[in-house]
Amino acid sequence: MATPVLDKVEAEAAASPYITATFRIRRFNPEISDEATWEDFQVEIDPKERVLDALHKIKWELDGSLTFRRSCAHGICGSDAMRINGKNRLACKTLIKDINPEKPITVEAIKGLTVLKDLVVDMEPFFQAYRDVMPFLVTEGNEPTRERLQSPEDRERFDDTTKCILCAACTSSCPVFWNDGQYFGPAAIVNAHRFIFDSRDEAGEQRLEILNDRDGVWRCRTTFNCTDACPRGIEVTKAIQEVKRALITRRF
Amino acid sequence: MKIHKYDTVIVGAGGAGMRAAIEATKRSRTAVLTKLYPTRSHTGAAQGGMAAALANVEEDNWEWHTFDTIKGGDYLVDQDAAEILAKEAIDAVLDLEKMGLPFGRTPKGEIDQRRFGGHSRNHGEAPVRRACYSGDRTGHMILQTLYQNCIKEGVEFFNEFYVLDQLIVEVDGVKRSAGVVAYELATGEIHVFQAKSVIYASGGTGKFFKVTSNAHTLTGDGQAACYRRGLPLEDMEFFQFHPTGIWRMGILLTEGARGEGGILRNKDGERFMEKYAPVMKDLASRDVVSRAIYTEIREGRGCGPEGDHVFLDLTHLPPEQLDAKLPDITEFARTYLGIEPYTDPIPIQPTAHYAMGGIPTNVEGEVLADNTTVVPGLYAAGEVACVSVHGANRLGTNSLLDINVFGRRSGIAAAEYSAKADFVELPENPAELVQEQVERLRNSTGNERVAELRKELQETMDANVMVFRTEQTIKTAVEKIGELRARYKNVSVQDKGKRFNTDLLEAIELGNLLDLAEVMAVSALARKESRGGHYREDFPNRDDVNFMRHTMAYREVTADGQDSVRLDYKPVVQTRYQPMERKY
Numbered sequence: 109m110a111t112p113v114l115d116k117v118e119a120e121a122a123a124s125p126y127i128t129a130t131f132r133i134r135r136f137n138p139e140i141s142d143e144a145t146w147e148d149f150q151v152e153i154d155p156k157e158r159v160l161d162a163l164h165k166i167k168w169e170l171d172g173s174l175t176f177r178r179s180c181a182h183g184i185c186g187s188d189a190m191r192i193n194g195k196n197r198l199a200c201k202t203l204i205k206d207i208n209p210e211k212p213i214t215v216e217a218i219k220g221l222t223v224l225k226d227l228v229v230d231m232e233p234f235f236q237a238y239r240d241v242m243p244f245l246v247t248e249g250n251e252p253t254r255e256r257l258q259s260p261e262d263r264e265r266f267d268d269t270t271k272c273i274l275c276a277a278c279t280s281s282c283p284v285f286w287n288d289g290q291y292f293g294p295a296a297i298v299n300a301h302r303f304i305f306d307s308r309d310e311a312g313e314q315r316l317e318i319l320n321d322r323d324g325v326w327r328c329r330t331t332f333n334c335t336d337a338c339p340r341g342i343e344v345t346k347a348i349q350e351v352k353r354a355l356i357t358r359r360f
Numbered sequence: 361m362k363i364h365k366y367d368t369v370i371v372g373a374g375g376a377g378m379r380a381a382i383e384a385t386k387r388s389r390t391a392v393l394t395k396l397y398p399t400r401s402h403t404g405a406a407q408g409g410m411a412a413a414l415a416n417v418e419e420d421n422w423e424w425h426t427f428d429t430i431k432g433g434d435y436l437v438d439q440d441a442a443e444i445l446a447k448e449a450i451d452a453v454l455d456l457e458k459m460g461l462p463f464g465r466t467p468k469g470e471i472d473q474r475r476f477g478g479h480s481r482n483h484g485e486a487p488v489r490r491a492c493y494s495g496d497r498t499g500h501m502i503l504q505t506l507y508q509n510c511i512k513e514g515v516e517f518f519n520e521f522y523v524l525d526q527l528i529v530e531v532d533g534v535k536r537s538a539g540v541v542a543y544e545l546a547t548g549e550i551h552v553f554q555a556k557s558v559i560y561a562s563g564g565t566g567k568f569f570k571v572t573s574n575a576h577t578l579t580g581d582g583q584a585a586c587y588r589r590g591l592p593l594e595d596m597e598f599f600q601f602h603p604t605g606i607w608r609m610g611i612l613l614t615e616g617a618r619g620e621g622g623i624l625r626n627k628d629g630e631r632f633m634e635k636y637a638p639v640m641k642d643l644a645s646r647d648v649v650s651r652a653i654y655t656e657i658r659e660g661r662g663c664g665p666e667g668d669h670v671f672l673d674l675t676h677l678p679p680e681q682l683d684a685k686l687p688d689i690t691e692f693a694r695t696y697l698g699i700e701p702y703t704d705p706i707p708i709q710p711t712a713h714y715a716m717g718g719i720p721t722n723v724e725g726e727v728l729a730d731n732t733t734v735v736p737g738l739y740a741a742g743e744v745a746c747v748s749v750h751g752a753n754r755l756g757t758n759s760l761l762d763i764n765v766f767g768r769r770s771g772i773a774a775a776e777y778s779a780k781a782d783f784v785e786l787p788e789n790p791a792e793l794v795q796e797q798v799e800r801l802r803n804s805t806g807n808e809r810v811a812e813l814r815k816e817l818q819e820t821m822d823a824n825v826m827v828f829r830t831e832q833t834i835k836t837a838v839e840k841i842g843e844l845r846a847r848y849k850n851v852s853v854q855d856k857g858k859r860f861n862t863d864l865l866e867a868i869e870l871g872n873l874l875d876l877a878e879v880m881a882v883s884a885l886a887r888k889e890s891r892g893g894h895y896r897e898d899f900p901n902r903d904d905v906n907f908m909r910h911t912m913a914y915r916e917v918t919a920d921g922q923d924s925v926r927l928d929y930k931p932v933v934q935t936r937y938q939p940m941e942r943k944y
Contacts (some may be wrong), residue, residue, distance in 0.1 A: 139857045156698075168811030172854030172863035177400075179575040182611045182692060184500060185400040201695060224546065225860040231397065244508040245460025255457040257469035263462060270462050270494075270501065274399050306462070341691075 126152050129209040131162055133174065134216035136223050144223070148212065155205035159192055159215065163199060176227035183339055186275030190227050191216045196277040196337040218280035220289060234276045237292045241300040241318055246311035262307040269302040269347050271340040278334035278344050290323045294334035294344045297325055301347040304360050316355050325352050361791050362551045366391040367778035369540060369555035370771075371523045371582055374401030375499070375760065376742025377561030378506035379767030380774070381515045384559070387775035391553065393521040393542050395562075395577060398507050402563060402575045403763065406499025407689065408616030409476060409491030410456075410760035412449035416470045417489045422446040424482060425490060429758060430937050432478040432645045433716075433751020434892035434902065436595070436910065438933040441723050441747045445758070445765055452764040453492050461505040464493050464685075474685075475619040478645040478755040478944070487619075487643050491757045496614050496686045502760055520545040522865060524794045526558070526585040528735070529784050535729050537738035538784040540585075541794045545865065548858030550798070552790045556781045557737040557774040560586065560719060560727075561767065564743040568873045568880075569712035569826070570818035573605055573612035577869075582744040584872035586719050587879065591729060592912040594746040594930070595717035596876065597884035598893045600754055601827050603649040605711025606696055607669040613689045613708060615756040617674060618642040620685050624653065625671045625705065626661040632670075637944035644944035647753040647893045650710040654827050663707060671705035710827055716754055716893060717883075718746040720912065720930070725770025731912065731930040737777060737784065741770040748910065752892020801867045806850030810867045813844050813851065817870075817877060820844075825881055830898045831888075837881045845874050875915075882925040883911045904939050908932055 129151050136144040149166045160178055167174045176199070177187040183201040190199055192215055193207050199215075207213055221229035247256075272295060279285050279293030300319055304312040319325045325348055334344040354360040367388035370377050377392060384390040394401075413420040425446035430437045457463060457471060464472040473489040481488040494501040510517070525541040539554040562582035566574025587593050603624070604613040618624070624642050626632050636652040637644035644652075653670050656662060663669050674682060674690070679702045682690050690701045699706055719740040720728040727738040742763040749762055817840075824837035848871060855863035889903035890896050910930040917923045 137857065137859070139859055167863070168809075172810075173857070175855075175860050175862050179396055179400045179577045180402060180405050181576060182405070182609075183695070184405050184497075184688075185396075185402070185575065187396070187400050203695070228860050235397075239511050244512040245458075247458075251458055255454055255463075255471050258465055259469050260465045260467065262469075263465045266462070267495075270504070271497070272504075273404070273500070303460075306460070308460070 125154055125156070127155055127209060128152055129155070129162065129204060130212040131166065132212040132214045133226070135226055137173070137225050153204060155203070155209055157204055158200050159202045159204060159207070159213070160188055160199040162204060163215070175225045184273060186273035189218050189275040189277040189280070191218055196281040198275060198277065198339045201339050218276060220280045220286045221276070231276065233289055234279060234293070234295065237296040238274065238299055241292065241296050242311060242315055243299045243303065245303065245306065245309050247308060248310050256308050258307055265307070266302050266305040268342050269298045271342050272298050272302070273340060275339065277337040277339055281333040281337035283331060283333065284327050284329060291327045292319065292324055294348060297348050297351055298342060298344055301351050304351065304354060312360050316351070319351060320355055325355065362549065364391065364551060364553045365783070366553060366555045368557050368559065368774050369393060369553045370559045370561060371540060372401070372560065372562035372744070373398035373517065374561060374563055374742065375403035375502055375506060375763035376767035377559070378510050379764050380559050380561060380741060380771030382506065382509050382513055383768055383771030384775040385513050385515045387772070388778040390775070391516050391518060393518045393523050393540070393553065395520065395522045395581065397519050398510070398517060399503060401503060402578055404500045404503040405573070405575065405612060406502070406760050407496040407612060407614035408619065409474060409493035409498050409757045410453060410502070410764070411476065411479060411490045411755070411757035412453040412492055412761065413446065413490060414450060414453060414471060414473060414492065416466060417473050419481070420488055420490055422449065424480065424488070425449065427483050427937060428479050429749065429755055430751070431484070431942060432755040433753055434942055435904070435908065435939040436748065436751035436891060436932055438748050439935040439937060440933050441749045443935065444723055445749045445761060448765045449761050452761060452768070456502065456505060456764065459505050459509045461501050462494055464495065474616060475643060476756045477615045477618070477643045477649070478640070479757070480640070484639065487640060491616070491619065493616065496616055496688045499760060518542070521551065523562070523581065523585060524797065524868065526589050527787060527790055528589045529787055531784060534736065536736050536784045538786050539790070541791050543794065543798065545860055548861060550791045550794055552786065554783055554786055556778040556783055557739060559725065559739040559741060559770050559774050560744050561740070561742045562744050564715045565873065565876050566712050566715070568817055568821050568877045570822045571605060571608065571610040571709065572712035573602055573610055574712065579869035580872050580876040581869070582740065583718055584875050586727070587875060587915055590915060591727065591735065592720055592914050593717060593879055594720035594910050594912055595748060596715070596880045596913055597887050597911060598716035598752050599712060599880065600646055600714040600716060600893050601650040601710040602713035603646055603653055603710050604672050604708045606692060607707035607709050609696060610711035611692055611696065612711065612713070613672060613692065613706065614686070615646070617672060617686055617689060620681060621677050623673045624649070625673050626656045627663045627667065628661060632656050632661070640944035645753055645755060647895070648944055650827050651895060653710055669707045669709045672708045673705040674701045675703055675705060712826070714754055714759060715743055716746070716748070716750040716752065718744050721745045721747055723747060723769070724773040725766055726773065737781060739770040739774045741766040752894060797868065798864065801851070801853055801864055802856055804852040806852040808847045808851040810851055810853065810870050813848060814870050814873070817841065817844055817873060821877060825884055827895060829884060829894070829896050831885065834881055834885045838878070838885060841874060841878045841881055845878065848874055879913045879925055883913050883927065886927050887911065908939065
């Protein structure tokens, strides 16, 4: 190794940035109590680590009963949307240093869906809304032998909404959804948008009719919470506006 | 305990499971049991592309793809299977397009293609554009598209059902599959699924390494369930280390980054791959590139104060190209490293990525009980399986291909089998093993912690059976794994509840990882040669005389309940290609 020993020692001293952060977590376990409570955990952690790392540290070293969903740990599977310091985020995409670890960091389940245990919510209503917008390509006539052609411009038209990972951060940040779970919610509309604006698809009219429903796009009050919450950077509110416009003009 | 009856049961809802489900649901009453919500599966983390010789942008054909796959696998590939993979690749991509997958497009509107490691024109002449892609989220789009089509077809999912046991019954001297036993995470209830056929599509085992691109949930559950019931595991010593994981975190940065022109550099800024692979350079196969990176690091040319990584340099590529072709991985660098890839190189190191080995199957996806005997009604596809199309080293973009080709094949084969077969009678008290396992863990008062054992396992695996191995390091790993398996008997969980007991789930997953780590290390110890992803410093050359054969590992249990790994071997299927020295 070419690096002198002294440098290494210095580097290690500089790279010893552990801090003690307080995680204030909303706990709920109906097997124990019908009441949800806040519980504080002190965690020694490098602030460049993720909130998910802190939750793992708590689960693995302090309290094995702390329950949350997670899988890929880098923002692509959509398992770990939660409310961190009052904002919807993915725990695996939120670095501790970016959310002011000087103060207690609050972590709670996303809102508007029934909490089943700690940070785990019932995702079924969310996926039901998704299924209701016909989230699949519909075409008529005979299939071509090779691929359907689509120009790069037509492909680009719906690129943004193909990024959705169905984490529910947007839908569960929406005040309309909090007040009325019947509303389709931003994620379902985003996924309808993905097909309505796909030049290969032929069921745009049907999807627009579904979203013309009393629980459809017209409930959106453009508060932009969904756009702020999206961990994939999708312009959710814009997509909803485009669906609204398509409903008026019937052009898409 | 609840008992369900289905014609076909699929275990796992990633790419292979859902591709199988689309076929099986059309033909038989099918249930998909999945530990995760389908869209959480790790297929979604695949980035760069799916190989198929469409020849949309330059001359290409499936025979070249077959050759590259066999050479990439260091000739341990079963050549009949590789031929099917490459030939059916074209329809597999076109099928996905028809299902709605938003592929990147050429100016003419056809599916666009990019370069990828190990894929070449005319048997190694130069890199070829063969990978069909959707930005750098091809896996995400495949997973979404397959899930969307499962909704369209009305596939029946049991979400957050964790399969813990494979029921094998001997009928007239033949091992047959009777169904599976699953644990419902939401309630803690145990379910028995009687089925005429079962397809495993439960993914890989990467979590026995510390630095890995794998999800927390990739714990080899399917492999372990079959292995514990006496079925063999094939080629488990072959594990792929992807060259470009984010330094220390292991998060994948696609090979597509090098396909788009990215370059690996050491601390002197040297493009070191030119030394190791003069033709393919940064696009040599992954085993070659990972070894080159560690060679640079070991010889003192690594970057950073500890010299423990190298750089992936994208700074010479136009920002528009990065935004259009590599938006996700450039964002990973910004999010997790605070690095701007437009202007700064990204620190990377090899990351444990993919299990080439797994449950042995034939090309129809039928699981083998030994070198030749099929287990009627039992199938496997995707990373859990070993067909073997990847041999000793998988080529990039061939796994998204594998899940589609062999997912489809096993879905059709299983459903057709279900249509003509009868149910196998369930054994008496079918859930016994699972009930015992769950109750033992829930009630244990032992003093060992799951997290501690898992950490020690991951550390020993990283230190001893990663890119470079020797007899000494592997023996160290075998010994350590033995110790951890003994301590595992004393493991306890803090959460004693029934609802969403993920503490218990992690304990079960750890048991699977320990069993499979042992199989891997024992298999690696016996293979005294270097081939593909298995590199022995004490035996640095490939040895076709003694080791041109697949490893078959079986669990043996003595009368007093002690278990051990017994190794056997299976011939490699060779058709057109004679083994040659591998150069890139």
